[in-house]
Amino acid sequence: MTFRGWEAVKEKKEDNQNALSVSGKEKNAISVSRNEQNEVSVRRKERKVPAQPDYGCVPSFFWYTVFGSWIVINLARLVFGMKIRTDKKIKKMEGPLVIVGNHPSYIDPIIMGTTLYGRPINFVAGNFLFRNKVFGHIITKGGCIPKAQYRNDMRTVRAMFKVLSRGGVLGIFPEATRMVDGHSITFDSGLASLVKKAGAGIAVLRTHGAYMTWPRWSSNSWRRGRITAEYVQVIPKEKIAEMSVEEIHQEMLKVMDYNEYDFYREHPQVFRSKAIAAGVENVACICPSCEGKDSDPSTGLITMTSNGHELFCKNCGNHVIMDKFGFFHPAGNEDRCFPDLHQWNEWEKTVYAKEISTPGYILSEKVKLYQPLGEYDYAETGYGTMTIRDGIITFKGMACKPEEGIMYKKGKPVRKHRNRDISKAALPVEKTFVIKNMKGFIYDYGLYLELFEPGGQVDRFYPENHQRIHEICGIIEAMKGKKTEDG
DSSP states (O other): OOHHHHHHHHHHHHHHHHHHHHHHHHHHHHHHHHHHHHHHHHHHHHSOOOOOOOTTOOOOIIIIIIIIIIIIHHHHHHHHTBOOOOOHHHHTOOSSEEEEEOOOSTTHHHHHHHHTTTSOOEEEEEGGGGOSHHHHHHHHHTTOEEEOTTSOOHHHHHHHHHHHHTTOEEEEOTTOSOOSSSBOOOOOTHHHHHHHHHTOEEEEEEEESHHHHSOTTOSSOOOBOOBEEEEEEEEOHHHHTTSOHHHHHHHHHHHHOOBHHHHHHHSOOOOBOTTTTTTGGGTSOSOTTTTTTTOOGGGTTOOEEEETTEEEETTTOOEEEEOTTSOEEESSTTOOOOSSHHHHHHHHHHHHHHHHTSTTOOEEEEEEEEEEETTTEEEEEEEEEEEEETTEEEEEEEEOOGGGSEEEETTEEOGGGTTOOGGGTOEEEEEEEEGGGOOOOEEETTTEEEEEOTTSOEEEEEESSGGGHHHHHHHHHHHHHHHHHHO
């Protein structure tokens, strides 16, 4: 073999060895890649992926019947003075069935459950009730369905149809928020449309005494009174089939139109409390004597304050007493008040309507901004000034991203966020809300107001003067009504 031939053989052999070496590296790489994939697969299996809540499920026998009906309901009877009997006619009524009721207090689902003692009900409840993991788990197993207020929530709609399609019972409070002044609140035709599509019957429940037992405006929890309830209307599914959606809606509005104070006048009852008027200034906030004129500009028209069984005007000294039956009386001959909170609130609406008609009217208040962090938690993200004028709500200030803010749980900042300085991450921001386009808003007296941006983003505002919540809401409603009238 010539030298050149030997070299050629040698080069070919070296090329084959290099090829085998490369092939080995590729195999090793593939092996490593497969090992990594296996490790990832193992980690995924080990990681606990939370199961999606079964909203609209058949209520758990333990959580609904044993814990809810046997323990909670009987305990509530003693604590809240509930004098409610099971309605055997409604309890045996064939499903699908939708039970609707006015919403005077937090304990309304317990009252409704008592009337059907033992029959499972899937309640539609506010989304906020599911924020606590333990309590949220219990009420979900008990059949409760979360509903986000003033926003489209297909998860809720699917769960409600799920209940009705199996012939179950839905418990709904269509007013979506608790009574402000003892009078019923209007609602849209969405429920009527649901009832019509599901071919369900309707039973309307009316509760007496729950409003003053645990009023929305209260700052000292509940007052012991007497709670009763009765079904005032039943529309069987056969009749529902003959009615239009609008006819169903109008019938529900008519039957649910209710004033608790009219009932108290005919059936007086005592509500026991060491400070029955505590918090009522959250609604009865404008003095009927001076109308808040010449008051401190920083407080707007808000001049009333409470002390035990009494209300005082900080501006003119007007003195009002709330009696044990929940009615108002002037303390002296020169003092002025309305006989009940509903009439007081209706008068305040006329004051707000007059205020917004004043040329150049503007409401301004310093606020803190909170935004959702996750599904149920909120974080403090900014601060600035809220202004309302000409049908527009504007917030101007500084804000950071929710993940850079201070997360709160149970009204307190979480430990790892406690010392955060959001001003370091905050940037100038301006938010605008057109009142005529708003479906609604959420508020909690003495605390906050929630507004929704067009894309669904929730902005929660805490006013510096917490008592102005009612005034801010009254001005917004007055502007919304004015815009509607003006077309």
